[in-house]
Amino acid sequence: MSDRSSEEELLEFLYACPVGLIECDAAGEIGMINPHAMQHLLPLAGASGASNLFSALQQHAPELRSVVSAFTAPIGRICDGHRIFVDLGVGRRTSAPKVLTCTIVKLGPDRLMATLTDVSQQIVQEQRLRQADTWFATLLDGVHDYATLEITPDGKIASANACFTRQTGFNHLEVTGQDLAKVLRTEETGGDLRLEEQFEIAGSDGWHLQEGWQQRAGGEPYWCQRLVVARSTGDGTMPTGFSVVLRDVPRREEAGADLQRLLTRDPLTGSANRRHFSQSMEQEQTRWREFRQSLSLIVLDLDHFKVVNDTHGHPIGDLLLCSVATACAGLLPPRGIFARLGGEEFGVILPRYDREQALDLAEEMRKAIAALVVQSPGGIVKATASFGCATLDEAEGSIDDLLALADTRLYAAKRDGRNRVHQVEGRAA
Structure with missing residues (x-):
């Protein structure tokens, strides 16, 4: 049997409880308060201190005192989830204000128990869902050439418009009640997010936009822009359904150079x-944290490239760099990103590629570079490259550690003789 007293156990619970707990009398004088409640009250109380609940919240929730006074029952719940909007950064706020909810229960004639909970993130989520819902409804007012579908929370098609038939070849009346994932047959190679993952992001952020290959009813592929919007009818944070808009668009790279291309x-x-490489890495890191799918990085550096520039001139060196980029980009999966990091160094981001897949692709790129032939006035120019590969799992989610690990393996490949992919332990060369 435990020799600990009930008082000790109660104190341990109050200290560890993740919700702010306050016991006070009918006038608000605090008899007991746990650390979480103290963290919420102290910044609000100011000079008045945190000895009285109503005084500490006077500036932000003056109505609480009268709400308690008006409650005449001997015991019971006085208020439940009463929202207190707090702005501690007036005139310099850079983020959403803090929001607390307060629940007060009357335990006896002169005994109250109050809880304080920070729901700031929940409020932000509610606003996102409402904004997305309003924005989407406004968008659809003038849309006639977009396929639109209403989707239930479990992923079934509740309705589809006539444009869905024209765009995909599926009868918009016959698809009602079917699973959206079975109707929208998408190309998922190379790491494109699955439909359920797109819906999860939309449920979290309010909406999600993605482009990729999709198939019509007859099997013909087409490039589709897909917008998923979470719908909400109440104040809850969980979406009550989704709307999907499909648009048949030309491939982005076939639309011509634009500002986005100049920037990336x-x-x-x-x-x-x-710059685009760094931004993409941060986006993929976020997806890795959410879905824990494989993410690999390849870094490669051309061997003895300075000799090419010194012997054949910079124009030939530039031509060789372009040839390397073209050869490697042609081997990429659909969502892979091939980037020039500087000089003769390149990086490859590979969503949903594990270490073995990354090593195999690096070997293909190595062979493709070694097979290149560039003609110059001084004769044939050839090149080789050294490679290092790493995964975000190995780096425990850190982008800096991922880059450092891949670089370490790249230079190990150079030390081992160049023109090779560094083989990590546990894999045969």
Whole structure:
């Protein structure tokens, strides 16, 4: 039997409880308060201190005192989830204000128990869902050439418009009640997010937009822009359904150069630039945290590239860089990103590729580079490259550690003789 007293056990519970707990009398004088409640009250109380619940919340929730006074029953719940909007950064706020909910229960004639909970993130989520719902309804007012579907929370098609038939070939009346994933046959190779993952992101952020290959009823592939919007009818944070808009669009790379391309592409090779590479890594890191799917990185560096520039001139060196970029980009999976990181160094982001797949692709790229032939006035120019591969799992989710690990393996490949992919322990060369 435990020799600990009930008082000790109660104190341990109050200290560990993740919700702010306060015991006070009918006038608000606090008799007991746990650490979480103290963290909420102290910043609000100011000079008045946190000895009285109503005084501490006077500036932000002055109505609480009268709400308690008006409750005449001997015991019972006085208020439940009463929202207290707190703005601690007036005039300099850079984020959403803090929001607390307060629940007060009357335990006896002069005894109250109150809880304080921070629901700031929940409020932000509710606002996102309402904004997405309003925005989507406004968008559809003038839409006639977009296929639209209403989807139930369990992923079934509740309704579809006539444009869905024209775009996909599926009868918009006959698909009602079917699973959306079975009707929208998408191409998922190379790491494209599955439909259920797109819905999960939409449920969290309010909406999600993605482009990719999709099949019509007859099996013909087409490039489709898919917008998933979470719908909400109440104040809850969980969506009550989804709306999906499908648009048949030309491939982005076939639409011509635009501002986006200028901002994301290396002007010499046409590969992604370092800025776009960094932004993409951060986006994929977020998806890795949410879905824990494989994410691999390849870094490669051309061997003795300075000799090419010094012997044949920079124009030939530039031509060789462009040839390398073209050869490697042609081996990428659909969501892979090939980027020029600087000089003769390149990086490859591979969503949903594990270590073995990344090593295999790196070997294909190595062979493709070694097979290149560039003609110059001084003769034939050839090149080789050294490779290092790493996964975000190995780096425990850190982008900096991922880059450092891949670089370490790249330079190990150079030390071992160049023109090779560094083989990590546990894999045969």
